[in-house]
Amino acid sequence: MNMIQALNSALDTMLARDPDVLIFGQDVGYFGGVFRVTEGLQKKHGLRRCFDTPISEGGIIATAIGMGANGLRPVAEIQFADYILPAYDQLVSEAARLRYRSAGEFWAPITVRSPYGGGIFGGQTHSQSPEAIFAHITGLKTVIPSNPYDAKGLLIAAIEDDDPVIFLEPKRLYNGPFDGRHDQPLTTWAGDPTADVPEGHYTVPLGKAAVVREGDAVTVLAYGTMVHVAKAGIEAAGVDAELIDLRSIVPLDIDTIVESVRKTGRCVILHEASRFGGFGGELSALVQERCFYHLEAKIERVTGWDTPYPHAFEWDYFPGPARLAKALKACVES
Amino acid sequence: MNMIQALNSALDTMLARDPDVLIFGQDVGYFGGVFRVTEGLQKKHGLRRCFDTPISEGGIIATAIGMGANGLRPVAEIQFADYILPAYDQLVSEAARLRYRSAGEFWAPITVRSPYGGGIFGGQTHSQSPEAIFAHITGLKTVIPSNPYDAKGLLIAAIEDDDPVIFLEPKRLYNGPFDGRHDQPLTTWAGDPTADVPEGHYTVPLGKAAVVREGDAVTVLAYGTMVHVAKAGIEAAGVDAELIDLRSIVPLDIDTIVESVRKTGRCVILHEASRFGGFGGELSALVQERCFYHLEAKIERVTGWDTPYPHAFEWDYFPGPARLAKALKACVES
Amino acid sequence: MRDLPYGLIRVLDHDGRATDTWNPRLSPDTLLRGLRAMLLTRAFDDRMFRSHRQGKTSFYMKSTGEEAIAVAQSMMLGSDDMCFPTYRAMGWLMARGYPLIDMVNQIFSNAEDPLKGRQLPILFSARAYGFYSLSGNVGSRFGHAVGWAMASAYKGDDKVAIAYIGDGTTAEGDFHEALTFASVYRAPAILCVTNNQWAISSFSGIAGAEATTFAAKAIAYGLPGLRVDGNDFLAVWAATEWAAERARNNLGTTLIELFTYRVAGHSTSDDPTRYRPAEEPAHWPLGDPVERLKQHLILLGEWDETRHAALIAEVEADVREAVKAGEAIGTLGKSKPNLAEMFEGVFKEPDWRVIEQRRELGI
């Protein structure tokens, strides 16, 4: 399965398994979603289980929270992560805080799916990576898969989780493992081991990172699209890097990160979002605090620039393998 | 002047000086604002210059942006920084991006004032410090004063700035320099050198930090309320710390920070917001990247906990002088 | 139907006589229970306001003059229905016998605070009493009521959600989004605008009330809008019954404007004489809802001044006792829940961050 099919299979599985699961969002019903992730679900499970909503992100999330408070497990789609901002108050002031402030009387077991990230010439408002503005919010979980197998297992885990989960889907990976080399022919998921996704129910636990590649020279921290860019960058640099796919940034698998950096003594952080105040800063701080005496070189960040996502300059903005390779060489040589 | 009077004086000065300056927000008109910052301005400058708005933060900021696009310099008040979130989309998707996306044809010369921070038993939604969710946004400036003199000078600079500025006012400092020792009698600004605020127009430039205390042992980075907590913590620890008041976090005065840490070789970061994904992570990363070979100890963060702001546990959550002192000792001794 | 948003549904006339059209014909016993809950709410407000002045808590808000609304709706609706309140709906809990001592403990944030010291005073949550979690930010739970009601319809039960929003807060986008979803999905909900004519220092015109009524906003969504005398216990009851009936029969949402008046200041933090005529409250626009219900009962021959005075004394005694008990446990700062509660409940299961930070704090 490609990532779209894997996500669709996760939703289909949960709709079949749990009558409390509902799926809604803009164009997700009859049409099956602008990226086809919900294709066929309304036809199969009915209009009451999978339906279209008005164009109102705040209303979508408010509705989901209210349903969650009444015992359901809503899965809401926000058509693009750039458009999640009108619902930011609902997510931060309500979903994230409901359990704590009510001393456990109410909670929001909601999952908010949204395609994020660039590489598709979507311009400023179809390309952003907003994970940092969620990672800072106490009470929200944020999950970002990098391949079909994880996408399905993590999405099922997110839906079954009793806390609100922001589930960011790397839209550039929907159809194939894009490694940032945009001048190369497109690759599909066909043949990729992670594309062989079981039917039915399984989970990938939230908060467990994956060591995608073992190595001794330097630790690379990445998630989503950047996991594949990291592979290409490591190859290009020809360094024996250990690549960690965080998979969820909240909860964060701090142990796997620390263990790796203590081993390698070096760390490079890769994300597509702009740098300043991005999640890379938190990762850098955590690594520095926990591995200070093991660090043989400064921790580097390879990220998008501190500009909006510029349409014509997509590949100048996108932190591709070449920029990572340069940082890796600098890091291991220092 | 106390900080309220200093801010009032800044607004009064700009209303008198520039007919394009308008002030609006919830209860800012006849009433003069729930913290009295706009007291008397409507009476003096008229209903058209200073007026009440509906309870609609998104509407307030949208209105301000539209006015700015038509040549005015609106100064909007959001009653509490916790309530800025319904306007987050307007600030991020519109105000911050207007200049860039229109290639300079339109821009948003708006100032958004809002009281932030705790220490007043305001509970979860009258105590938060949201600076991190603005610092990450390309196109937004974020300013946080720590005393009356700076408050007036920075606010005038913010109003005169042609880019959107989030101006966060430490509400716990409105009436006096609170250093976190909540068991001590209240102090007012009277007698404090920074309380002697000139009448009329002057500015404190955005992006210039202030070295509040020179020292050789360790650099302390703070802003807003925490500047005063830092003074008390440094005294309690009895270390020769250099205290830097950032004053604005975007633009950030990186040179002053780096110069200081290269001198001291140690750095402790203090903020009231919860830790994970907070602005302290960015500061830690920047210092680590630029001062790696000068660092003699790991960079520490002393912050609010990763929980909402809990009413009864205000002083257990608040990062007070004792916690800073402990971190400072640990830092200089390691 | 098209004119209801512009009229005013009223049952009790000036002398307390019940006019026919909307009269819900309640038993004297029901009316007396309502009267008691309203008096209890008022007595509690007065007492806790004083407690704040005495420094026993950090904050308080009264609903003086608006007691009929939450009390009548709480009594009229079922125990399985859910109320999405504002901070002026304490009458809901009073009418359902929520233990006063639990309220006092929450307001004092003491060791017995049912919300474990995490929430500002009066921002209650009481699931067992059909009272949804409050928060300091206004408006943002209005849409939760619609989602809750949609879930109720989805499950095929006949529970309804009732939500309140203040006149000033109708300006938030949340209001529009909630009504849009309510209309599109025919949610079994009762959405109420408590128009007490003030939003802190702003009169309702700043929210658009000079241009039309709040009930008229229902027209934008093709929903029925009722404009009701909110100081008239019987009218509030009748309108709510009508809306609940519609909701339970899957006819969808009703918007109800409850026209009332905020007699006291906004909260303990403001002095209303700074922004409105000092004598305005004395004139009780629409009349004191307690007095009006009392007069009605007297006319029915079910009540008199002596019994009324006795009832007041009784509820005041209940309040005094509860406050004493709460003070015995401790007032703000003198007593608080176990410190570990600060770190609990962020997620269902704590993650390493709060576990480490607990250690860092040494507990």
Added chain:
Amino acid sequence: MRDLPYGLIRVLDHDGRATDTWNPRLSPDTLLRGLRAMLLTRAFDDRMFRSHRQGKTSFYMKSTGEEAIAVAQSMMLGSDDMCFPTYRAMGWLMARGYPLIDMVNQIFSNAEDPLKGRQLPILFSARAYGFYSLSGNVGSRFGHAVGWAMASAYKGDDKVAIAYIGDGTTAEGDFHEALTFASVYRAPAILCVTNNQWAISSFSGIAGAEATTFAAKAIAYGLPGLRVDGNDFLAVWAATEWAAERARNNLGTTLIELFTYRVAGHSTSDDPTRYRPAEEPAHWPLGDPVERLKQHLILLGEWDETRHAALIAEVEADVREAVKAGEAIGTLGKSKPNLAEMFEGVFKEPDWRVIEQRRELGI
């Protein structure tokens, strides 16, 4: 007045005859300029849609069937008025003679792109043509129009702001907030809902259109609401004139629902046959606005098929020429603005971050 939101203002009948009531009585010359701008818009849409299929750009959106709206309003309003458009208002620029080549260059994001390669195709900004900056997110500029209009009133000039929002997007809180401010402050604005009956794959019922009209939403704010045949050049003109008159006389905002139909797919990214009957567009609900205006001109004796064919050929030639010129400069990826532009304009003056990052990128 109370019924206008429920009727439909129409001037041109089925045969292109102008009925009296709202007839703006425009000169044949004006009508012909309108016809030309509409044909130009349609020809440009068709050509650029093909360019996308040929991989010359990343994205495109047509306004086929909705051309009368932006064209009539652009012509009716003054050069100092400001339009807050949606991505389906390109007719505004066509009617004002915005250079086709600049549009093509923006769509190709090439070296001559007036927006310097920073924006998705068709998300124009053209201040000199009274055309406010577009963005990909819908709804969030509706309130800017109100603020812009309030500023105009504050300055005492008589400029008006006109804003568009789609039927689907009326569900956003921005819509309600803009209308609330417009009503409370009597902003000299014209707020238009272009109801083309579709929002990507969702019919207008998902936005509440089964419960009432979009024009009726004006009632919630005490504003006049007009429901207008958006495929009728004369009706759009007349209604806009009426609203502009009100605005310039400080009578405040008018909400106009422009009832039309989205003939093409939502954008280059969707296939409409997946969610609506394939033959629906062929039936042109309300009729093709171009055909209707053409028939009217023919009835007036001002026009005929040959001249019409010639005019089509003429605008197609203009488009072809502009596209050629744009292709000569370069299509997406083949040519782009100076890379430094990526780092410019974040703030008025660049700060150290972008200066350092420019160096890091080696430019």
